[in-house]
Amino acid sequence: MMRRDECLKALAKHRTNEIVVPVYKAAQEWIVFSPHDLNYTFTGAMGQGPPHALGLALGRPDKRIIVLDGDGSLLMNLGCLVTIAHAAPKNFVHGVCQNGSYESNGGVPLPGIDQLSFAAMARAAGWTKVYEFDEQAAWEAAIPMLLRDEGPIFAVLHMDMGEDYPEDFQRLSSVPHRDAFIRALAADRG
Amino acid sequence: MLSASAIVEEIKEAGIGFVVALPDRTTSEHLLKPILRDQDLKTVQVCKEDEGVSICSGLHCTGQRALLLIQYTGFLDSINAIRGSAVEGRNPVCMMIGLLGKEPGVPPTESKRYGLRIVEPILDAMGIEHHLIETTDDVNKIVPAVERAYQRSLPVALLIGQEPR
Numbered sequence: 314m315m316r317r318d319e320c321l322k323a324l325a326k327h328r329t330n331e332i333v334v335p336v337y338k339a340a341q342e343w344i345v346f347s348p349h350d351l352n353y354t355f356t357g358a359m360g361q362g363p364p365h366a367l368g369l370a371l372g373r374p375d376k377r378i379i380v381l382d383g384d385g386s387l388l389m390n391l392g393c394l395v396t397i398a399h400a401a402p403k404n405f406v407h408g409v410c411q412n413g414s415y416e417s418n419g420g421v422p423l424p425g426i427d428q429l430s431f432a433a434m435a436r437a438a439g440w441t442k443v444y445e446f447d448e449q450a451a452w453e454a455a456i457p458m459l460l461r462d463e464g465p466i467f468a469v470l471h472m473d474m475g476e477d478y479p480e481d482f483q484r485l486s487s488v489p490h491r492d493a494f495i496r497a498l499a500a501d502r503g
Numbered sequence: 504m505l506s507a508s509a510i511v512e513e514i515k516e517a518g519i520g521f522v523v524a525l526p527d528r529t530t531s532e533h534l535l536k537p538i539l540r541d542q543d544l545k546t547v548q549v550c551k552e553d554e555g556v557s558i559c560s561g562l563h564c565t566g567q568r569a570l571l572l573i574q575y576t577g578f579l580d581s582i583n584a585i586r587g588s589a590v591e592g593r594n595p596v597c598m599m600i601g602l603l604g605k606e607p608g609v610p611p612t613e614s615k616r617y618g619l620r621i622v623e624p625i626l627d628a629m630g631i632e633h634h635l636i637e638t639t640d641d642v643n644k645i646v647p648a649v650e651r652a653y654q655r656s657l658p659v660a661l662l663i664g665q666e667p668r
Contacts, residue, residue: 353564357557357587364554365588368561368569371521371547392550400547488593495564 315449317410318475321381322346323453327460330501332369335381336362337417339410340485342478343381350497354485360389363397363407370402373498377404377460384411385423387431397465398439405465407435412472417480435467447471506639507533507667510599513642515543517649519568519597523547523555527574529601533668535572552577553584560594568653571598575622578660582625589658590629596658597649599636605664611635626660637664 321339325347334353335343344352353369356362363380370378387393387409397405413426435443444459446452446468459466484490511534514522522538524546539546549555552573559569578585578600589596604616611619626633632651634644645661652659 353561355588355592357560357589357592358553358583361553361557361584361588364549364557365561367547367554368558368563369565370561371545371558372562372565372567390551390554393554396547396549396554486587486591491564491592498564499566 314447315452315470315472316475317412317472318342318346318478319449320410320452320470320472323449324456327456331377331379331460332366332373332498333379333381334362334366334369336386337383338474339381339383341480344481344484345478350493351501353491353494355487355491357486360386360393362386363390363393366405366407367393367397367400367402370405371400374402374404376498376501377406378402379406380408382407382409383416384409384413384426384431385415385418388423391434394435394438394440398435402465403463406459406468407465408468408470410470410472412474414474416474431469432467440465440467442466443468445469445471504639505637505663505665505667506642507537509639509642510534510636510645510667511537511541513645514570517568517646519544519570519649521545521547521559521562521567521569522572523549523558523569524572525549525552525555525574525577527572527577527601527603529574529603529663529666530572530599533666538572551580553581556581556584556588556596559596560588560592563594563596568649569597571596573598574601574603575619576603578622579618579625582629585631585658586629590631593656594658595652595656597652597661598658599661599663601663607665608637611662611664622662631658631660633660633662635662635664
């Protein structure tokens with residue numbers, strides 16, 4: 314089993330100027346490992362990371378968009394798998410951090426976590442590039458492909474929590490940081 | 504009479520390039536279906552209306568203007584996303600909301616339908632500007648409302664009071 318912090322640190326090593334849309338615990342850690350104006354964290358409500366990212370992907374098809382979603386978040390908005398598969402943005406990577414816990418809301422287990430398969434749901438929703446990772450070496454080896462290949466790509470990361478990192482929800486829902494993102498993206502015209 | 508083609512013209516005049524939509528019986532036949540065929544407008548179909556709030560927000564952050572075309576029930580179902588993404592996130596999400604079943608000429612707050620009566624009070628409570636589009640004379644409210652939303656970086660609701668034709 315992988316650890317989330319180690320997974321994200323590995324991704325951060327490869328990150329150049331991709332837009333990254335992390336949510337909840339992944340966001341708290343990602344902004345530490347990969348501070349960047351193209352981190353988009355103001356997603357407004359649980360489950361809304363992927364549709365925000367879809368808007369970014371459709372508006373800027375020249376930029377690669379990486380969602381770092383949570384399993385509880387995705388359960389809250391499963392229909393987005395169909396919406397995104399239908400829109401089929403080639404620049405879209407949807408990563409799901411699966412640890413089976415509503416970690417930001419008290420660590421309560423997810424319903425059905427021992428039976429459900431996000432990979433199967435994504436395939437059934439129309440995603441054709443679907444991957445699952447539960448070993449760090451395989452994950453690290455696949456990162457260049459995830460950052461390069463045509464999307465939409467769906468990747469489930471089976472993981473434990475890892476180290477504890479400080480939570481800064483005000484930073485994640487900060488209009489000034491979001492506006493800095495808008496300016497950075499407008500300035501990034503390749 | 505509410506002209507569907509006049510609404511589409513105003514949408515384009517407002518600089519909107521994306522329509523994010525979930526079908527509403529009030530607007531599907533004469534507004535959404537023509538928009539789906541319109542080469543000047545890109546349509547994003549969503550499975551649930553709150554997704555659309557977020558998609559419009561993301562599009563705004565890329566410099567694109569979008570319209571969210573939904574039914575009032577979808578608005579009611581999307582309150583938390585509108586609260587978080589549009590209001591607190593200061594994203595100019597422009598919502599065109601079909602008031603399915605509203606009686607002709609009757610203000611929404613005086614409708615016999617509970618779901619319709621609460622729409623404007625909820626918008627007021629959330630501090631969201633709203634305009635009733637009930638006849639073709641009202642469609643000239645659309646461009647200024649959208650412009651104002653983008654100037655203020657706040658959402659706006661355009662309430663469609665009868666089926667456009």
